[in-house]
Amino acid sequence: MSKTQILTLITASLLFFSLKSFAFQYEIIHYDAGTIDQTAFEIKTNSLRKVALLKGDNPSQETNTVKEFINGSWVEINTAEFGNQPVLSIDLSPEGDLLIATSNGLFRQKDGLISTILLDYNIDLVQINPFNGSIYFVEESVLYKITEQTNTVETICSNLIIDEIQFRSESAFLIKSGNNLYEYSNNTLEERYVPGGMKYWSMDQNNRLWIITNDNQFLKENNFSNYWEIPTFSDHLVIEGTTSMVVDKEGNIWMANEDEYSRLMKWEPGTENALMISSSMLYADGEYFIIDKVISDEDGNIYLINDEKETLIELSYSNPVLNTTEQNNISWNFGPNPAQDILNIKFDSSFDSASLEILDQTGRIVGSTSLDGQQNKEINISYLRPGFYFLQLRNKGSLATQKFIKL
Numbered sequence: 001m002s003k004t005q006i007l008t009l010i011t012a013s014l015l016f017f018s019l020k021s022f023a024f025q026y027e028i029i030h031y032d033a034g035t036i037d038q039t040a041f042e043i044k045t046n047s048l049r050k051v052a053l054l055k056g057d058n059p060s061q062e063t064n065t066v067k068e069f070i071n072g073s074w075v076e077i078n079t080a081e082f083g084n085q086p087v088l089s090i091d092l093s094p095e096g097d098l099l100i101a102t103s104n105g106l107f108r109q110k111d112g113l114i115s116t117i118l119l120d121y122n123i124d125l126v127q128i129n130p131f132n133g134s135i136y137f138v139e140e141s142v143l144y145k146i147t148e149q150t151n152t153v154e155t156i157c158s159n160l161i162i163d164e165i166q167f168r169s170e171s172a173f174l175i176k177s178g179n180n181l182y183e184y185s186n187n188t189l190e191e192r193y194v195p196g197g198m199k200y201w202s203m204d205q206n207n208r209l210w211i212i213t214n215d216n217q218f219l220k221e222n223n224f225s226n227y228w229e230i231p232t233f234s235d236h237l238v239i240e241g242t243t244s245m246v247v248d249k250e251g252n253i254w255m256a257n258e259d260e261y262s263r264l265m266k267w268e269p270g271t272e273n274a275l276m277i278s279s280s281m282l283y284a285d286g287e288y289f290i291i292d293k294v295i296s297d298e299d300g301n302i303y304l305i306n307d308e309k310e311t312l313i314e315l316s317y318s319n320p321v322l323n324t325t326e327q328n329n330i331s332w333n334f335g336p337n338p339a340q341d342i343l344n345i346k347f348d349s350s351f352d353s354a355s356l357e358i359l360d361q362t363g364r365i366v367g368s369t370s371l372d373g374q375q376n377k378e379i380n381i382s383y384l385r386p387g388f389y390f391l392q393l394r395n396k397g398s399l400a401t402q403k404f405i406k407l
Contacts, residue, residue, distance in 0.1 A: 067310075087102055088103060089137075118146065122140070131169055142159075164176045171186075174192075175189075176198065198214075200242060209221040211228075216242075218239065232270070233267060248302065251268070253269065263291070289306055289311075291304045292305050339407065340406070355371065355394050356371065356393055366389070367383075389404055390402070390403055
């Protein structure tokens, strides 16, 4: 996926939160973020060189502010330069220019200087087509296109509430309108049928659309048409409660999830590799880091956004290495596998100081018990969520690991 295409995926996203009634919008051009330490799962933040943030109690109120994260700190843009009008939407051009849409018009910040693009429009949403630099904006239910070279404003369509646009080419794009999907191509706007209604969307590296429906099902676009594939996914992949999704350059799907547990999930379509990372394991500046949004760049790097802290950090994560070679002739078996409530474990010999641990797919210990010389052990696993786990035996420096499935 090209740099311009990935900018389409990660820009112009408004997040609304009922608890705080804040609206957030993040735009990324360059970044220099930290990583998660694989052992402690500690998030380490670093400076972000180019990020823009729109924040306010209500998009229609004058309390909105625009900030840039420069050299490690947030710098607020002086809105007096465009009349202190409420900022309703922002977007970043491929060159890094910041477009600012207000209730009075459209403005550009370039190299610290603000210039006027358009006046006397109450602009709800602005997005740049990365394929040709054309500017699209929405006033009420009308979509317009600006061609700066000729200083013209063209009406594209009307009577449509537009939440977000995904551009596919210089003249073709998709529109998210509530739970509905529309496609604009060849100067024609047509509604696309989405079984179950659309809740979240993202494009993969082949410019095909992935959707999470209102009834928590995945749909994959087939041949860029109204035909949809329903991909087979792991039984323990939890879609319900998803608040954000993105498809990375390898085709993996990342989801921020807030059902019973708050976590980040990674799924490689066509496999059972559904990796769950509980956000309760992630820390930033000594505090829990709650994942509100997940995004990806053209290199496949994953970035996590926390709204309250106005923080964006890079996720660097790989599956923990579970040592299955240092077994020192330990002989043991267990069953049933898969299991629902109880695992019965049998050892060929007794261990005076051995312990058993249950690890989830991230390497986090979610259960443990001592053996105390027992050769038979019964473990209650009813509290675990369905999925893949590792049963690990530790005995005087020896380590043995086996995999099991919780139904």
